[in-house]
Amino acid sequence: MRAEELMDVYAGARRRVAGKGLPVVTLLDGVFDAGGAVAAMRSSLIDGLASTPLAEFDADLLVDHRATRPRITFHDGSFSSYTAPRLAVDVLTDDLGNQALLFSGAEPVLGWERIAAAFGELLDDVGAGSISVVHSVPLPVPHTRPISIRRHGDDSGESIGPFEIPASFSHLVETRLTEAGRDVSGMTIQVPHYIADSEYPPAAVAGLEAIAADAGLAVPTEELRQAGREVDAHIAAQIEDNPDAERLVAGLELRYDVDAPQLAQRSTLVAEGEQVPDGDELGAAAERYLRSVDEAEGQQPKDQEK
Template identity: 45%
Template sequence: MSITEYTPFQDPESLYKLNTELLAQVDLSGSNLLMSFTGFSDAGHVVTQISTELKEELTGEPVAVFDVDQLIDYRSRRPRITFSEDRLSDYRAPSLVLYRMVDALGTPFLFLTGSEPDLQWERFSKAVLGLVERFDVNLVAWVHSVPMPVPHTRPLGATVHGNRPELIEGISAWKATLEIPAAIGHVLEHKLDAAGRNVVGYAIHVPHYLSDAEYPPAAVAGLEFLGAAASLMLPSERLRETGRAVERQITEQVEGSAEVASVVTKLEKQYDEHSEGISRRSLLAGDNDELPDADELGAAVEAYLASRDSAAPKESPEESTGEPGKGRRD
C-alpha cells in the first residue's frame, strides 16, 4: 500500500462537528474557500494578522469546529495564559474552525483558520477534502509567509503555486526547485490538486530583517492576493493605516544606522537587477550567482532589532503595530 493510498483508521468526519442549524438555513454550494494556519513560518506575523482581520472585520458563523484535542500537541506548542499579580486569566486555547463569512460586497465565502495540526495530518486532510466535496467548493486559496533577503523599499513579492495558471503566471518573483519542510497547507494543496479541485497558494515574501515583528504591509499583500483569486472584497484599511506608522519607524531607524542603510541599499540593487531580467537563480542569489553572506545579512537583522528595541519606549502601542500596503498586483 503506497502513501498516497493511505486511508485513516478512524473516520475523518469524527474530527469535526457541523453547525447543522446554519446548514439548514444557508446553501454553501459553490463557495470559495480561504485557508490560513498559524504555527508554520509566519514571517511578519502575516497569517496571524490576516486571520485576526477577517474574524474581527467581517460577519462570520462557524460551519465546522474541529476537535483540537486530537490534533494539537500542547506540550510542544503551549497555549498562552496571563498571570496578573495573583490571578490567572485570558487562557488562549487553540482552535481550528471553518467559518462562513460575508465580504464587504455581501459575497459569502468559507474561511478555514486556526492552529496548524501537530497530529493526524492524513486524517485531517481527508476531513478537509470531505468538506470541500460536500460543499462543492469552487476554489481553495491559502496564504503563508517566508523571510526573504529583499528590501522593504520595493513592492512585496510572492511565490505562487497551484493548478490555476491564470492565477500564477507573471506573479511569482522567485521560482526554484527544492525540497522543503511541508506545512499542512502544502499537504492540503497537494491532495486537492490530486483530487482535481481548483487550488492556489501564496507565500508572501517578507524582508528578512522584519520577519520577527508584525509587518502589516505583508498582511495586506496576502489579503490582496486572496481577494483577487477568490473575487472577494477583503478588509485591509485598518492594516494600511497602522502600517503607515510602521513604515515611518522603519525609515527613521534605517536612516539612523549607516550599517543597516548599507545593507538595505545592497538589497535594493540586487532586487532591481533581478527585476530588470539579469539571469539569476532567484532573489536569493547575489553577484556571480552566489548567495549573500550570512554574516552580512545577520548583521542587518541584529542592527535593526537593536535599534527597534532602543526606540520602542518612545512609541505608543498604536504606533508600533503595522500596516499593509504595497502588495504586488498583477
C-alpha cells in the same frame, strides 16, 4: 473515515452554504509565518467580517499546546480568559453579502493526512468552489518595494528547485487538494528576511488584497495599512545614518528591480557605476544591521518599538 468523525459539522450552517460553490481561503499556522502575515490576515477576516462556524476540529486533542502556547490573562492575582487553540472552518460574510469559507487555526500535531482528507470531504459535501492557500516566508527582498506574492504552479516558465523545505500542514493540504483535481491557488507572500521575525502589516495587506481578488470579498485593510505606515517609519528611522543597513537595502533593491521589473522601477539608491555588494557583503551587512537593531531595542521598552 468521514469528516464528521474528526470534526463537528454544524448542520444549519452546512445547509445554508451547500451548493453555493463558495470560494475557500486557507490560513493555517506552520513552520513559517514571516512578518506575522497569516495571523494578521486571519484576525482581520474573522474580526472584520461576519463569521459563522461551519465545522470545528477537536483542537484540544490535535494541537500541541506547548508549541503554540495558548494565551491566558493574569489580573489582580487571578488567571482568567484562557484562549484555547482553534482549528475550524467558518463561513465569512462581508458587508455586501459576499461569502467565502475560511479554514484556519493552529497546526495539528497528529493526523495530518486524515484531517486533510476530512477537510476535502467537507468541501465536496458543501460543493465548495476555488481554494486559496496562503503562506508567508522570509526572503531577501527589500521593504521599500511592493510586497510580492508568488503563485504556485504559475505559467511564468521560470524553473525553481527542486529543493526540500520543512513541511507545514498547510503545505500538505494544498498538495492533497491539488492532487484531487480541485481548483487550488497556492500563494507565498515574500517578506523581507531582516524583519520577518517581527510583525510586518504590509505583508498581511498584500495577502488580503490577493484574497479579496480571488474570493470576491470586501476585506477591511485600513487598520493594517496604518500600522504598516508606522512600522515602515520605524524601520526608516533605524536605517537612517546606518551605512551597513543602507548598503543592505540598496543591494536588495537593485536585485529586486532587476528580477521583477514589472513590479518596481530601477532603484535610484545605487548611483550609476557604483559597485553592487555581493552576497557575502550583503550577508555580513545584514548581520551587523540586525545586531545593531537588537542592541538598540534592548535599550528601550517594548511599547516604544511600535
